[in-house]
Amino acid sequence: MARAQNEEGVRNVRLKLLVLGVLCLLPGLGAAQMAWNDQSWLPLALYPAVSLISLLLYWQDKQQARTQTWRTPENVLHASELCGGWPGALVAQQLFRHKTRKVSYQLMFWGIVLLHQVFWLDYLFLGRHLSSWL
Template sequence: MNGLYMVLIFYGVMTVVGFFSMWSDKRRAKQHAQRTPEATLLWIAFLGGALGSLLGMQLVRHKTRKPKFQLLVPLALLLHATGWILFITA
């Protein structure tokens, strides 16, 4: 399989992981259960799940008031988008 397809599949999977991690942590917060560490949520965003994390933040209203998430998740998305733009235009 072509390397580009593998990268696209990776980003697709990470997008789902990013969304699910936000949804799951929100659900656990409501249930007063053990939560996902914030550092883990941010790592998921920076490792390729930024789009899913941002969608999860907005759709399930999770971590939207935390300045760290307001700044870092969009920054992760911007970095990945910039990388894609540079890759496509190269």
């Protein structure tokens, strides 16, 4: 018997894993280079740790949505993404089918992902010209 559409697992798993891998390439290379050059190990440690926290926050918020109890504020979810947890948030969005249809949320989420990409692109290839403005 076919499961109902909302009970199915993640659709297009291979494609989504490929997209996740591509999106993690610049941050992963940048964090590894930063650690290798003895500048800081912090990004290399923070991305997986905060990603796990983000995934757990999404799971908790999804459970709270189902039971109609107090919800995790969106700014908390976005703060965890901004601190490096966006890969875990992206996985959680797909696993739990949570926060995927709210356009305003997705715009902020993808803006955060873009910010990380631009930072690492600048760090790796542009000689930190963009970050010097900060």
